[in-house]
Amino acid sequence: MRSSFGAxxxxxxxxxxxxxxxxxxxxxxxxDTTRADALGCYGSKPAVTPNxxxxxADGVCFLNAxxxxxxxxxxxxxxxxxxxxxxxxxxDNSLTALPRAATTVAxxxxxxxxxxxxxxSAAVLDRAFGLDQGFETYVQPSRESDVVxxxxxxxxxxxxxxxxxxxxxxxxxxxxxxxxWVHFFDPHRPWVAERRWLExxxxxxxxxxxxxxxxxxxxxxxxxxxxxxxETTTVLVVGDHGEGLGxxxxxxxxxxxxxxxxxxxxxxxxADGARKGERDPLVTSVADVAPTxxxxxxxxxxxxxxxxxxxxxxxxxxGVYFESYYAYLHYGLAPLVGWVDASGKLIQTSxxxxxxxxxxxxxxxxxxxxxxxxxxxxxxRIREVLARPALESGADVTADAELLRxxxxxxxxxxxxxxxxxxxLESGELPxxxxxxxxxxxxxxxxxxxxxxxxxxxxxxxxxxxxxNPRNSFALEYxxxxxxxxxxxxxxxxxxxxxxxxxxxxxxxxxxxxxxxQRLDDKDGARARWTRAAELDPRDTETxxxxxxxxxxxxxxxx
Numbered sequence: 001m002r003s004s005f006g007a008x009x010x011x012x013x014x015x016x017x018x019x020x021x022x023x024x025x026x027x028x029x030x031x032d033t034t035r036a037d038a039l040g041c042y043g044s045k046p047a048v049t050p051n052x053x054x055x056x057a058d059g060v061c062f063l064n065a066x067x068x069x070x071x072x073x074x075x076x077x078x079x080x081x082x083x084x085x086x087x088x089x090x091x092d093n094s095l096t097a098l099p100r101a102a103t104t105v106a107x108x109x110x111x112x113x114x115x116x117x118x119x120x121s122a123a124v125l126d127r128a129f130g131l132d133q134g135f136e137t138y139v140q141p142s143r144e145s146d147v148v149x150x151x152x153x154x155x156x157x158x159x160x161x162x163x164x165x166x167x168x169x170x171x172x173x174x175x176x177x178x179x180x181w182v183h184f185f186d187p188h189r190p191w192v193a194e195r196r197w198l199e200x201x202x203x204x205x206x207x208x209x210x211x212x213x214x215x216x217x218x219x220x221x222x223x224x225x226x227x228x229x230x231e232t233t234t235v236l237v238v239g240d241h242g243e244g245l246g247x248x249x250x251x252x253x254x255x256x257x258x259x260x261x262x263x264x265x266x267x268x269x270x271a272d273g274a275r276k277g278e279r280d281p282l283v284t285s286v287a288d289v290a291p292t293x294x295x296x297x298x299x300x301x302x303x304x305x306x307x308x309x310x311x312x313x314x315x316x317x318x319g320v321y322f323e324s325y326y327a328y329l330h331y332g333l334a335p336l337v338g339w340v341d342a343s344g345k346l347i348q349t350s351x352x353x354x355x356x357x358x359x360x361x362x363x364x365x366x367x368x369x370x371x372x373x374x375x376x377x378x379x380x381r382i383r384e385v386l387a388r389p390a391l392e393s394g395a396d397v398t399a400d401a402e403l404l405r406x407x408x409x410x411x412x413x414x415x416x417x418x419x420x421x422x423x424x425l426e427s428g429e430l431p432x433x434x435x436x437x438x439x440x441x442x443x444x445x446x447x448x449x450x451x452x453x454x455x456x457x458x459x460x461x462x463x464x465x466x467x468x469n470p471r472n473s474f475a476l477e478y479x480x481x482x483x484x485x486x487x488x489x490x491x492x493x494x495x496x497x498x499x500x501x502x503x504x505x506x507x508x509x510x511x512x513x514x515x516x517x518q519r520l521d522d523k524d525g526a527r528a529r530w531t532r533a534a535e536l537d538p539r540d541t542e543t544x545x546x547x548x549x550x551x552x553x554x555x556x557x558x559x
Contacts, residue, residue: 024271024297025114025233027224028105028181028289029217030079032072032122033188033253035242036065036265038210048201048211051218052267055235059269060278062310066340067241067286069324070253070261072124075240075286076131076183080104082290082305084321087390090130091325091421095504098130101391103302105293106134109179112299115172119165121185123154135181139164158184158216166223177232179297182220184213187243189252206245234271234296238286239264248363249437251444254326256434257336257347258363262322268292268310275313283341284310285320306385317342319378321385325421327433331440332471332502334432337424339378346378348425351432382425430471439465443475450478455485466498473503484512492516507537514546523550 040047244250
């Protein structure tokens with residue numbers, strides 16, 4: 001904590017502590033990597049989500065919900081604070097932590113003496129990234145034991161996470177209210193669902209993971225129902241982002257901002273039973289989660305939020321902001337920023353796109369440059385969002401090397417320190433990620449070669465990528481590791497130095513560069529890189545061992 005409006009809210013709560021508050025609890029369930037159209041209530045065929053569909057039938061199904069960005073950590077930060085990424089400052093996974101100046105729903109709930117707990121299923125939401133603010137209990141995967149299959153992904157299955165959350169619920173006193181957040185990760189790659197879920201999904205591996213997630217969600221509802229708590233518990237279910245599944249050339253997510261990865265499910269079951277069966281066409285955002293939950297808990301509304309409470313119907317039309325810095329940070333391409341409302345979606349980048357989403361939901365026909373009607377208005381909306389006051393910047397993440405490797409294993413480029421990000425409306429000459437999806441596929445193919453030990457072939461593939469895009473820090477770093485394994489020390493040095501020039505300053509890259517410099521007999525250079533790596537990640541034992549050995553060789557008595 002503590003932003004100015006957050007401090008004011010907590011002061012108001014403190015003054016109200018003596019007043020009786022109606023019995024109200026909240027269950028927030030976040031579905032990782034879940035497209036809206038993967039749920040039966042949004043039209044999925046086959047329908048594999050009976051529990052989520054029943055919730056939608058008993059509550060409100062928001063038909064036009066969007067995420068703020070197609071990456072997990074920033075999207076969840078917006079859910080818990082009600083702020084867009086431009087304001088809470090979390091723009092990518094594992095790059096920066098949510099600032100302590102933020103005020104979260106959990107903090108406000110705990111100030112009113114509600115029990116607060118979070119059960120997250122993947123390392124990308126590790127407490128090191130700041131989302132634990134306000135939670136008395138924060139349960140995350142063990143880095144030692146909770147691994148899906150043989151993939152090396154540090155994550156938990158939905159049934160495991162649900163079981164832990166149910167056990168916690170059973171320990172909550174009958175006279176205690178609560179705010180419980182449960183995060184399910186199964187729909188994220190790799191897809192390793194059991195045969196029974198594959199059969200239910202007609203053999204589709206992604207939908208099989210959705211089915212497994214739905215079943216785990218059903219056990220949570222059953223626990224609330226049998227304990228008699230469902231009558232006083234509001235349930236909100238929302239996706240953090242979708243999955244490309246090949247649309248627009250994107251298999252996964254984070255690179256593009258088309259609706260295949262931006263449109264998410266958003267379901268609300270009010271404890272009082274109001275709004276039953278509504279299918280609300282309002283354009284909504286995951287930033288609406290926080291103000292909606294505050295109203296559900298009868299807590300005072302915060303001022304200066306980007307999100308809007310959806311507890312009651314919202315009159316009129318609205319639009320919402322979105323962005324993605326992922327391709328800029330890791331591939332040297334232009335940032336993406338946009339505004340979407342009921343009639344249009346503007347994607348502002350070096351090659352702008354404008355879609356009539358009502359008539360063209362697949363975003364197949366860019367109206368620009370022929371028809372720019374409505375573009376100026378949406379650009380003004382984006383500028384207004386970017387001009388709003390932001391929180392004081394969060395600390396660069398100093399998560400240990402093992403945690404960052406876990407995040408990288410989830411399919412994301414690992415974070416690090418980064419200088420101030422550019423204004424997304426000033427994209428300059430950098431290519432749009434949407435025009436370079438082929439480059440992403442080439443990176444994936446080269447990474448696959450590297451992962452199976454075909455380092456010479458991978459090096460050639462990454463060399464071709466870097467030749468076309470010298471700013472691609474992802475390819476540069478992998479090229480450095482290829483050359484490292486091939487014993488090409490001068491080449492590895494060049495690649496690692498270029499990766500640090502064009503991408504985030506990562507401790508792992510500095511550590512590897514230091515080792516290469518040592519092989520090149522540049523001991524002073526190696527020591528400088530290792531020292532900086534240790535500053536970024538004081539818990540990285542490999543770097544500390546290098547520094548200790550260097551000190552011993554120099555006869556440093558302090559070592």
